[in-house]
Amino acid sequence: xxxxxxxxxxxxxxxxxxxxxxxLTQSQKLQELAFMMPKDVLTARLTGGxxxxxxxxxxxxxxxxxxxxxxxxxxxxxxxxxxxRDYLKVAQEEDKQPFLVLPA
Numbered sequence: 001x002x003x004x005x006x007x008x009x010x011x012x013x014x015x016x017x018x019x020x021x022x023x024l025t026q027s028q029k030l031q032e033l034a035f036m037m038p039k040d041v042l043t044a045r046l047t048g049g050x051x052x053x054x055x056x057x058x059x060x061x062x063x064x065x066x067x068x069x070x071x072x073x074x075x076x077x078x079x080x081x082x083x084x085r086d087y088l089k090v091a092q093e094e095d096k097q098p099f100l101v102l103p104a
Contacts, residue, residue: 007070011077011084019084020074023067030064 010019037060043053077087 004066007067008088011074011088014084016074016078016084020071020078023070023074026067027064027071030060030067034060034064 007019007023010016010022037056040053043050046052046056048055077084
């Protein structure tokens with residue numbers, strides 16, 4: 001199962017702590033991959049040079065940032081005692097505001 005679907009499934013099942021630890025592991029692995037393919041090495045090895053390296057670097061950066069926010073989200077849902085399924089329902093139904101803000 002893909003990482004995003006796995007995390008969404010864990011939240012739906014209200015396995016917030018498991019989702020938190022799983023995304024920490026995913027983030028660490030993505031960070032390690034990023035260090036193994038620095039932009040200057042990609043530029044030297046790719047046919048498209050710097051342009052291709054920038055595209056790949058930007059995609060990799062986005063892939064690293066997405067799961068990086070889940071551990072704090074899962075922790076906050078735990079603190080507020082919000083069921084993961086309820087959170088996902090509200091988030092999926094929201095079409096006007098791109099962000100869901102949880103109270104402090």
